[in-house]
Amino acid sequence: MPSSIPRTAAVSAVVAAALAAGLLVGSQSAAADTEAAVRIHDIQGTTRVSPLAGKQVTGVTGIVTGVRTYGSSRGFWMQDPQGDDDPATSEGLFVFTSSAPKVAVGDAVSVNGTVTEYVVGGLSSGNQSLTQLSRPQVTVVSQGNEVPAPVTIAPWSVPDAYTPAGDPADGGSINNLPLEPETYALDYYESLEGTNVRVGSSRVVGATDPYSELWVTVKPWENDNERGGTVYGSYESQNTGRLQIQSLIPLAQQPFPKANVGDWLTGSTEGPLDFNQFGGYTLTARTIGTLQDRGLEREVTEKQHKNELAVATYNVENLDPSDPQEKFDALAKAVVENLASPDVVALEEIQDDNGAKNDGTVSAGQTLKKFTDAIVAAGGPAYAWRSIDPENNKDGGEPGGNIRQVFLFNPERVSFVDRAGGDATTATAVTGTKGRAALTLSPGRIDPANAAWEASRKPLAGEFTFRGRTVFVIANHFGSKGGDESIVSHHQPPNRSSEAKRLLQAQAVNAFVKEITAVDKQADVLVVGDINDFEFSGTTEALTDGGALYPAVKSLPVSERYSYVFQGNSQVLDQILTSPGVHHFEYDSVHVNAEFADQNSDHDPQVLRFRP
Template sequence: MRSTTSRRAIWAALAGLTAVLPLQAADLSITQFRVRGPSGGNDEFVELQNTGAAPLDVSGYKLNASNASGTTGTRLTLPAGTTVAPGCFLLLANGASSGYSGSVVPDIKYSTGVTDDGGLALLDGSGATIDQVGLSAGSAYKLGMPLASLGSSNTDQGYARKTTGNGLPQSTGDNSADWVKVAPTAPHASTSPCAVLGRSLSIADATISVRNGDDQQMPFTISLSEPAPADVTVHAATADDTATVAAGDYDAVNTTLTIPAGATSGTVEVTVHGAKAAGPDRAFRVNLSDVSGGDVTIAKASAIGAILNEIPIAAEIWQVTGHGQVSPLVGKRVSTHGNVVTAVGPAGFTIQTPDNRADDDRLTSNGIYVFTSSAPAVKAGDVVDVEATVDNYFNLPELKNATVTTTMRGARLPKAVTFGNNVPSSDPNALSCGETNFQCYVGMRVTIDNGMITTGNLRFSNEPFAEVYVTANGKRSLRQPGVRYTVPVPDGVNLPNWSGNPQVFKMNTADFGAVAPDTPFNAGTTFRAEGVMSYAFGMYTFIPTKIDIKKAATLPRAVDSRPFYAVRVGGLNTERFCDTDFNTTFTCSGGDTEPTADEVKLKTQRLSAYIGGVLKLPDILSVEEVKSLQVLQGLAKQLGDDYPVQYEAILQPGHDPSGINVGFLVRTDRVRVLDVRQLGADETWQDQGQTAFIHDHPPLLLTAEVPSIVGRMRINVISVHPKARQNVDKTGSTADRDRQKRFLQAKSLATQVQAIQTDRKNRLAPLLVVGDFNAYQFSDGFTDVVGLISGRYDDNQNLLKLGTNLVKPALWNAVNSVPPDDRYSFLFTENFGNIQGQSPRQVPTHQVLDHALLNTVAQGLFLQMKYGRGNLDAPVQTLDDSATATDVHKAIGSSDHDGFVVDLLTLPLGLF
């Protein structure tokens, strides 16, 4: 291992070798944009304009963005065949949820937003930046003084570029001078009228590479937007920048150029001197002035002449990767010797520094990917010398345009990093790689001894079974107690922030041939693997070279059969179980149309397979998100056709504008219904100045008798489905309103629960409150819905204060009996912003939303609670494929929740 002192000395020697990133010549400019609009943070657009005299092919051009911390990423790559005509526009817009709301139809959409205080850049097909604008000093993209952020107000405001006298976009190299705030915005698309541009003169940037000491001529093209009727003359003169005449980098030019009448261009050449050693890229300028003839103005008066030193720099891998996501040697030609090939893929391979030369800095990686574009001719264990250009591919340092020489075969592979309980870190305040959890391992060998796949395969492009999310500690990625990560803990709330599970990462199983392409994996599968860390499309990704499945999870995974002397009560959110009629304020489906008759039939069949084959035919089943009694009766009939049971459908309409309700399926062959009634259905509150119902889905109380050991037993079951929590962790009036409504709903139900359990005739009857509570088994820091209904509300852990608990004795949550790693009924992908990597970090989080609260009597009879697995753990493709199954596999994908059952021991009626 190298000492820290020697390492710092090497870094000091390389400190000046940063790449020159010039603005390359292009007639395409950003001319208007907004990064927030009336619909919120995703209501964005970016307007581009071709200010040249000829059509411009922009295939492969990229729209990049930066946040205020300088983390960059590609938002959009323009598809092949995209062309912008002279003076015409191209409109790019965010098509994500609550995205672009303007009336001008965009030409191309992207899906990841730009932060309010970030920046934008336009890159050409080679990756060179051709235009950029920033909204903060910390943005990686900006010119001169950045613009001021327009804040977080959801109004129609943005920035537009000023124009010169001849109608061309102004570009002085200073954002603050070139842009002006506009409100409202007025974007242009390819269908908008094209601008009529006056005759103008422009000089294009130029680039030259030096590999030895030879002199070269660097031509600068000076162009007219259209031919002039008379000769046009213009003065051109060089000016020093990082390249200087005194240092012998180039020869000064001070000349007058004439473009003859009818011609459109001329050339000024500058002699550039070569170099004999590796060194920094340098640049100078050529400036135009004193144009005359032909009624011409100067549109672009200055060009950059970039001298790229491509004499390779001798460097270790850890010097190439550096501390950040972008290599300190990006764009440079490097040579690195005597490194070991650790993994080989179809278009490249990874190399790693041998252990005896490995860096002693944990924040830099000793591995890197060499992109070859086709199958490389190396094998794991080869020792190679590589000369290549350092690239930045989606913020992954890699080597491209490589010359590879194998000097030895069969070398011992470098020691692998072991991922397990402590690495990667589960503490966001002490990440394994400083600012990220994985950057310092990218390109390096990794072993995982106790891995768990936490999601089924996602789809990617034409791959039906692509990446999965995993942990290296053998545990699910569960939602844990605390306020959501990145959300400030409210004043007066004694809770920490939940970590956000930074230890979760992706695995692409087939990239290096560890498994066959399109191999499905169910969540819950455990494995051991060896491989390398990579970084794909903004997400850190583990690519195994070898994987051993320790235990493969199967689907569906049914609950145990009901014990003989037990009554089974269950809950299932059916996920928008709708009929075909659009007779509500909003569609029941949540889409543009209601399902067809065939789709309703298929949904009914899949739910029957789940209730019968996975939940094993509960005696009483609470069902949520059901449109009508008729569609629920159809499910009851389907269950009777599929299984030897008889179910009665029970549903009473509520107040939901999309028509979804709560109800029951009751086995009439085992249960006798005594009474059904809604609780608090007519209660109201002041909703932003309007009187409105508190409950969209009023709780539904079922009182029944069930078989006991000898005779019958009275039981009360309440089906619930409070308001969703999609705005709870946010700020603003909508979040405040939603929190208050959830609080009032829970308080209303708590009052009803207390009245039931203190009613003399129910004093010894088991009471269960079941369903989709849209809340966790602990407080989120704002309103603990489950705690309030159960009588366990703690004001110290909640923003909204209750005072005294309403339910006494408190109810018990049967979720607490479930093994910790199995406590989940819903899978939600959390977006935590740019905290790790280029893109907002997506983390699949398993959480309990579906609960069973038991009174003291029910708790005393409690046998077990089980979740039936058929929806959350399956690959996305399997969810679709299972629709055509003819057995219990048809249950897979029947809902976006996993349902549950609770078994209670039955006792003789005479004991009450």
């Protein structure tokens, strides 16, 4: 409906109506005018924290630009159509109503309420806060007004530098630093918090997730790869053009686009810029562009030659017998077709036989039989398996699930050297004479009593024989990144507390590999699995300390180094590392999951082929 008040006069009209209704009180009552009223940019201020935080404000006026009727943060956004021409102050603001708001887009409103800084995820999360009005009293002054024109977020408007360094005098926080929206991307987005914004045609860099969210980039050239993603290659490469997209339109009215990485969201996507726990700055769209499918296909790796050993690692995401047969079939198909039936597959996140049911069950024989049967049905080999059951609820992951690593191996191609006695608490060791290393227990756990593995998966070591040559494989699932602050934390650089545990875990594995190579410096050792850390991280540095291992992912071009997509960043979490004895190899991160809306796991598998 066309506006009944010209945009340039909207605030004056709203304030005049509020005065007439007696909504402005105290010193602003009878003598109040538009200059005397508190404006949205006064509330937002020039830093991340409002100068009016904790104070009651009255007669704050604006035009409603978006309404959120779902979730735990119901409310609406309003915007002052007459700005102060200061690029550091936002003219938009979220009003938290807790229940479904009784306003519509285009309403001119006057609001009394408390200025609050809401930290999404809680104070311990380290997240930035969202400036908002809470416990509001809302008066609709008029309806059908024109929504303030959106600010276009474009490649040239987003700075290439991501964030300022935190203030050491403020605990490393950027909260109280003056915003520099022409210098830093995070400052630019913060200066638009609550503002009506738009993006034009943009490439999808994070596939649609189960919560109807996707990620685009407004900088299509920024650390791009051939498949359409944006690669996260260092702690300084945060990729400034990424932006999360949600929709304010009920799904029943307009289904959310189901996008893969590399697709395009064409046309215009417009709505208020929000800040939330699961992505930071988010365009909450009133209107959303049209999806252009670019036909991304799942990758297929090369088949190993008869004298090559193929070793893979695959996080199958909490697999247990209660999962639908379709998941088992899809994972099996990936092993057979996309991974070309590797000789050895190290699996992570195999759950016990009743999944998350927490009744003391730790065996996973049913899970593994169902999976290996599905592989045979898909045309693959009849894999045998080896594993060690964990102690109940001692290895982290989903409570009751008892996730563990498992070796699958094709007995027609490779033999497993069984040395009995391995259990959840007994450590395997390295033995042997000079030039011929062996494990005392195979399969066996590495240093399971080490405090580094508390509430975490213990490495599983196995000894294999291929064409008369011994190969040691160590399957890992290091501690998660849970508890780390996000890259949009108010601490810059963010606190990454979870690294401390992974550093100790990496040191333990590194020491074990060195024990093997001390006996046989040409031993073929592969350290594989979900390392839960980047190829440039301190964790990887600790694994490779002293030249004990080489991260095979570094043999790939930088643009191809990723196994996981998180918040629009394609990044490395899964790795295979090789000992010096593994002289020549081919490595492939096989992209079958992480870039797709339809995922059988959230990780991509890795495979390495070499001649022992």
